[in-house]
Structure formats: C-alpha cells, structure tokens
Amino acid sequence: MNIIDSHAHMDLFVRNGSISEILQRASDAGVSKIITCSASENDWSVYRALSSEYAGKVFWQVGIHPLDISEDSFVALDAISSYFFDDIPPVAIGEIGLDYYRIEKNSEDSRRIIDLQKKFFRRQLDFAREFGTKVCVHARDSFDDCLSEISDSGVDFRNVVFHCFSGSADQVRLLNSLGGRASFTGIITYKSAGEMRDAMLAQGLDRVMFETDCPYLAPVPMRGKTNEPSFLSHTVIAAAEIFGVSCEEMAEIAFRNTSEFFNI
Template sequence: MLPFTLVDSHCHLNYASLGDDVPGVLARARAAGVGGFLAISCRQNEWNGVIALADTHDGVWATVGIHPHEADEHPDTDAATLIAAAQHPRVIGIGETGLDYYYDKSDRDRQKASFRSHIIAARATGLPLIVHTRDAEADTLALLKEPGEGVLNGVIHCFTASQAFADEALAQGFYISLSGIVTFKNARDLAETAKTIPTDRLLVETDSPYLAPVPMRGKTCEPAFVAHTARFLATLRGVSEAELAATTTANFHALFTKAA
C-alpha cells in the first residue's frame, strides 16, 4: 500500500472488462494507493448501473451523461431528464458529454444539442461538467462560453488538445485531467502542456478500461494504473509522488464538492 491516496477521476467501472469483477478491480486499485473512483456514464441506460456501483462500494461516485458518440441514439435526453437523474446523492457530475469530430459517430448538430442540454443541467444543478472533446476545440469552447443562468465549471477529461485550448479552458475555470496518454512516447506535445497546468487545476484519470499507461500498455486498463500516470506526472513536473497525489486528490474534492 502506498503512503498516499489517489483518485481516479474518470473510469468506466460498468464496462464488461471491469464490471465482471468490480470488487477485485477496486481491491487492486486500493492496493496501488487509489482510494477514490468517479464512475462515468455514457448512455442513459447506464445511469442506474453506475449509481448502483456508487451506492454499493465505498469511495465510488457516479455521473449521468450522454457521450457525443451516443447523441444520435438519445435525442430525448434533455436537460430536465439529466437534472432529475442528478438528484441522487451519489451523483456528483454531469457527463461525459461534449463533441467528437474525429470519429463523427453522431451528427454534429445533434452532438451540439446534447452538449447544450448537459451544460444547462450542470448550471442548474451546480454540478461539474465532464467534457470530452476531440478535433472540436473551437466549437467546444464556443458552447462553453455561451451565456446561461448559474455557474458553469467542470473538467476537460482525458486531455489531448492544444496548449491554446488548455489556456482557454483554464481561463473559463475548468480543470484539466490527464490520462495514460501523457505517458506515451508520441505524446511529447501533451507532456509539454502538462507541465503548464496550474497545480490547483490538475486531475488524473485512467478512462479505464482504455488507454493503459506506460508500462502497462497492451493490458486492459484498470483504476490501479492511475498510479503510473501520477508517477510519470510527478517526475515531469518535478514534484514528489506524494505531493502529486495530495494535490490532485484535493483538487478532485474541491471540484466535486458533493464528494465526501
């Protein structure tokens, strides 16, 4: 057991490769020094499942959201539906949501409409917005900057965008979460951006079961692996592993204020 505790700020515990053995997955994570887990939903039919995981397991929280890939399949999931689902005490975030123009699995206008519904829900509930963006920096920022009632904050998850996008998102009050991608040899630009993220706005995540970090490439990613990403970032940023863990965990609780 490591002498400090990390939080995996974005994992898909309900996906079959992890969901078939959630107690084992969580036990291995805790043995690696990971004590908190935000279970992310991507489809409406997942919401009850991730909430049940949060209800059942200590240190697990849940979100409600529609991934941009799924926007075409959920045209009726509006802000009111999200707001109602977010009333559960273990739900601490809205998303993941956003825009993905790399795969374009859903119509772009439909993605924007879904994203706007999530933004409205986040403002209405006061919960952080979990944002996915790929090859859609300008439109993502434009929607985040649209005026609305209530404060909007959140996190750009699995960050792989440009330095300019990071600067704009930070200026809007968002946090930046880094996944195992930052450890990849071909992610030098991302590593340079990772050095610039303010200490009080940095989060770490796995996005498991995807994107296993070095030295676990090729394996099914688990929340335990966030320790490898944190270790890499600590070295990159010139701080101790304990300091990196302490600051990112404090940041998680500062952002997701409903988290105990």
C-alpha cells in the first residue's frame, strides 16, 4: 500500500522529539508522503525545515487558521507571499477559512470575530489567486460562506480542497460542480458518521483524498489515541470497503488524486 497523508499537523511531534519515530512508523505503514498544514505563523519555520530535512517525503503549506488569528497577526499575514519565492516553497496555502462552531450567534462580538476571519480568509485567497497555488479550506459550520468567499475571490475552484469534510452529500456535489473537492479523515470509520460516508461516495473515486488531520481524529481501531500518519492505513482500508474496491486499488487511486492535485 502506498499512501499520501494530505493533511497533517506535525509540530507536536517535532517539539516533543518523536518526529523521526513518527516518520519511520509512517513509512512502515506505507505512507510515503505527508503534507503538513500550518495553523499559525509559529508553524511556518518548523514545517519549512521539516520539508527541507525530509525532501520528497514531507511537504508543507503556509497559512493562518481562522481560530489562530488576531489583530496582531496582520504583519505575519503579509509575510505569506515571500514564501512562494523561497527555495522550499509551500505546495498550498492552508489551512485557511472560516470557523463558526463556537461563535455565539447574532452578537456584536460574533460579528466582529466573523469579520476578522473573513478579512484573513480574503487576503490569503488573494495570495492563492496571485500565485496560482492550491488552497486547503477549513469550513466548520461555514460551508456556504466559504463557497461565497472563494467565488468572490476569483480563485479557481479546481485548486481548492475542503479538508476534514463533514458536510452532506448535497454539499459535496455542489463543491464538485464548482470544480472543488473534499478530503476525508478517520471519521469515516466511526459508527455515527453515515452522512460523511454518503458524502464520500457522492464525490466518487475520481477526486477522493485522505488525511489524518493528526494529532486529532484517530480512526477506528486507534480511536482515542494520539493520531499520526501511520494510522491512515485504517482509513484507506475502511474506504475501500465502502467503495467496494481492493485496499491496494483504493490506495493507488487516492495516491494519484493527491499527488496530481498538489503537484508532488
């Protein structure tokens, strides 16, 4: 089995000194490439260095997560463009987007937070359009607004992936009709995730991609443990059963889709 983890937060493993063990276990499990994903400016130098040390195996994305923004982050925001002229450029801008999950509805403070999130999302989408790069979108309880912002930005939806997709089959069909795609996590292995499995089937094999979103969302039978790239094989095995294909075929399809999308 040859797999790409299309979305992983690896800073925990770098900072606790376990990164070499984590990468070895990933390799042993058939995970040959890992795309790290930034949450804040504190991640950028970590992931750039990791991509340099493990060139051809680890790749990185630059961006600011909607829950990691503040008024003080505007200086960092303007620095994003410089990385696309670097000798180790990111393969995408991400993860960026909107997160309304914990925002109190219709309050003055919620409107302020949403406005700030949208400012950061729009600016980062501008960079994506300028450099023609891929975009990894975080859209928690904000699917429609994310679609609207991307449409208004002029970013080509063919360059867009909604990571850790948790929406409906109808939503993924709409995303696909615009040219975008969804990536799926170990949540598809959870008994309660029928709607997500339906969404994955609705998207079909031609765009399917998988991710750990580690260290979160470990798949069954590893649920409850700190997630890591080596666990992705469990998600691929579950997806193969859902699609009715062999594990090797499932891995091959997802590998091809992911490598072609990110140009890696």
